[in-house]
Amino acid sequence: MSTRFILVRHGETQSSFERRFAGSTDVPLTDHGREQAALVARRLRPVRIDVMYSSPLGRCLETAAAITGTTGRKPTVAEDIRECSFGDWENLKLADVLSKWPDGMRSWLADESVSPPNGESWQELGVRVERWFDEAAKRYDGRTVLAVTHGGPIIWLGRHLTAAPREAMGVFMIDTASISVIQIADGRRRILTWNDVSHMRDPLLESPAVAAADYSRASQ
Numbered sequence: 001m002s003t004r005f006i007l008v009r010h011g012e013t014q015s016s017f018e019r020r021f022a023g024s025t026d027v028p029l030t031d032h033g034r035e036q037a038a039l040v041a042r043r044l045r046p047v048r049i050d051v052m053y054s055s056p057l058g059r060c061l062e063t064a065a066a067i068t069g070t071t072g073r074k075p076t077v078a079e080d081i082r083e084c085s086f087g088d089w090e091n092l093k094l095a096d097v098l099s100k101w102p103d104g105m106r107s108w109l110a111d112e113s114v115s116p117p118n119g120e121s122w123q124e125l126g127v128r129v130e131r132w133f134d135e136a137a138k139r140y141d142g143r144t145v146l147a148v149t150h151g152g153p154i155i156w157l158g159r160h161l162t163a164a165p166r167e168a169m170g171v172f173m174i175d176t177a178s179i180s181v182i183q184i185a186d187g188r189r190r191i192l193t194w195n196d197v198s199h200m201r202d203p204l205l206e207s208p209a210v211a212a213a214d215y216s217r218a219s220q
Helices: 029-045 058-071 094-100 103-112 122-139 150-164 168-169
Strands: 002-008 053-056 075-076 144-149 179-185 188-196
Touching: 002 122, 002 150, 029 058, 029 094, 053 058, 053 122, 058 144, 075 122, 094 103, 094 179, 122 150, 150 179, 150 188, 168 188
Parallel strands: 002 144, 053 075, 053 144
Antiparallel strands: 002 179, 179 188
C-alpha cells in the first residue's frame, strides 16, 4: 500500500498577483482566485481523499471550502503548514525590500537560517512543515492526505525530499491553485506530480479555461 500527499496551493490573491511578500498577512482570494479554486475542486472531485488539512489563513480556507463543496471532505486546520512569516517585509514588493534592507535581503537569499526583521527564516518554516509531513505520513499510512497550503511549504517539501541545495528554492516553482503529489511506497518517497495546472485549461479547446489566466503570478 502507498500513502499519497496531494498538495494544493491556494488560489490567486491580490498579493500573489502583485508579487508581494504576504506570508502571515491574511489576504482573501481575488475573483480569479475563486475561479481557480472552483477549477481545482472540480479536478479533485473523483479523487479519493481520506483526510484534508488546510493552513489557517483565509486564502487557503477559501480554497479548501471549494474542495469541500465537491468532495464533501472538510479540512482540519494545521498551523504547521501556514506560509512563512516575512515580518517587516510583509505586503512589500521585492524592489521595496531591496531599497530599504539591501544587506538584509542579500543575507536572507544566501542563508536559510536568516529571517526578515521580526519574521521567520526558511529553516524555521522547514522544521514545522517537515514535522507535519512526518506525523501525517505515520498517522495516515496507506491513505490519501490532501493539504491546502502555500508556495513556501510546498517548495520546502520538494527540496527536502530531493535533498536539493538551498539554491533550489528558486527552482521549484509553485503556481496558484496548482496540484503536486508525493507518494510514499516501500519506504521510498517520490514526487509523482509537480505544479500541475492542467485543470486550468479546457481540454476541448486547449486554451485557458479562465480568461486572462496567468500561471506565473506566484509569489510567496
